[in-house]
Amino acid sequence: MRKKINVGLIGAGRLGTMYAEFLTTQVAGVNLIAVADIIPERAKKCAETFDIPKHYFSHQEINDDKDVAAVIVVATTGNHKEIVVDAAAKGKSIFCEKPMALTLDHARAMKAAVEKAGVFYQQGYMRRFDKGFAAAKHKIDDGTIGTPVVFRGSSRDPYLPSLEYLIPKNSGGQILDMAIHDIDIARWYMGEIASVYSIGGVLAFPEVKPTGDTDNVIMSMKFETGCLGEIDISRNGIYGYDIRAEVLGTKGTLMAGYLRDTPVLVLTKDGVTHDVVPYFPQRFRDAYVSQLNDYLNNLTKGLEPMIKISDGIIGLQVAVAATASLHQSKPVNVKDF
Known part of the structure; x- marks a missing residue:
């Protein structure tokens, strides 16, 4: 059994809520200890629904949380760059949903930040799972x-x-x-x-x-x-x-x-x-769970992810x-x- 990792979820919309369910009920070796969303009601509701100890109203707050070792980014795509660059600078391991960003400039800035910080990053493309x-x-x-x-x-x-x-x-x-x-x-x-x-x-x-x-x-x-x-x-x-x-x-x-x-x-x-x-929630439910398990397994064992940041770009x-x-x-x- 792999060591449990303390994870923070960034984004509590439709997909974020699905991820919260998966992380608290179907994914092994993880403690979902915090959720963040810029819409306070969504962060609060997600935390209450899935018994998540902490909730925040910005990605900066969750990235500043010293107890959070890894973040899973399912926020609005246009915000991915700001979130990932901040998370990398603060030493968080990162899983980021697709699309990586809305522009190539943003995606390349994300790659530069991840490489500079030397943090683990896995790109989300659940169909491969x-x-x-x-x-x-x-x-x-x-x-x-x-x-x-x-x-x-x-x-x-x-x-x-x-x-x-x-x-x-x-x-x-x-x-x-x-x-x-x-x-x-x-x-x-x-x-x-x-x-x-x-x-x-x-x-x-x-x-x-x-x-x-x-x-x-x-x-x-x-x-x-x-x-x-x-x-x-x-x-x-x-x-x-x-x-x-x-x-x-x-x-x-x-x-x-x-x-x-x-x-x-x-x-x-x-x-x-x-x-x-x-x-898609019904069609790819199992694939989403397999993808999260793969991310956490790669992270804990130091394995190279099948889907790298270059695949996102x-x-x-x-x-x-x-x-x-x-x-x-x-x-x-x-x-x-």
Whole structure:
């Protein structure tokens, strides 16, 4: 059994609340001793709900807490840079949710601060810890489908977020918000992405147009190996939360992901039906827990994380390039960003 680590949680919104539950009920070797949120009511409620001894109203306070050895950052993406730079300067080990930041300047400043302080950092990309996506990676590495030549990723959300969130200065835009996981899986399966060409528009929800964002995007990619890829993202997967990846190889094809939530089919005279995955908390619950266990195991044993700070930066670099391509209506090279 590993030694228990005193952890502080920064961010008590929807995802932060999920993390608080995982850390207090399902993750071994951790003491969640503090939570912080800039909205006082959220910090208080989270502390009360999960019996967390301390609550703070700023990241500075939790980073100053000498009892906190590691922080888990699930705050608003636009605040990640300030939080991580402060945590690194104060010697905290860090886990940071995706996206790493909204801009490459912020992400690179985070990397510089982490390297200067010499603290442990692990980037969050929970899809790598999903059993299906991980099994596909193992089969690719084992040569089951020969040499991978084409990647396809698809992410479809069942409903539209708030219009305020969709404003690119808040979300980073649809590509950064939705495709960042697909980009990471593409890199994990196929290697680095050399160029990207994005097309998209407001096709389903006219109310999105004033925000300056899109609701559907298709990205075509070329990998450094010369292999090809495509990612499609949509805000109007009204039938359920649909997340998939496919790799075509020289000896076969792999498909990861599923839509049906429970293994039950209903067969009646009206047809054959089944339920669907509601949204990401249900679909990736186990992956989030596995990811946290992996972080704490790496931290206590001094192991190199599978997902490093460089993965956060490169994934963001591809997303920024893809967003630029969308606005410029032309292919772009990732290395130019």
